[in-house]
Amino acid sequence: MATIKIKQIKSRIGAPKNQKRTLDAMGLRKLNHVVELEDTPSVRGQIQTVHHLVKVID
DSSP, X not given: OOEXXXXXXXXXXXXXXXXXXXXXXXXXXXTTOEEEEEOOHHHHXXXXXXXXXXXXXX
């Protein structure tokens, strides 16, 4: 299956708990941290939840 790289571009400070938990579930711990996840509908949903805090890298 294809993979997708996700980078955290904004701080989690001040974000609601569900968005912080979503970042934790994705494995994003710090600013500018990059993770590579499988491109599945559930991961796409997580990206949509925190779209203002992350960036999808090609």
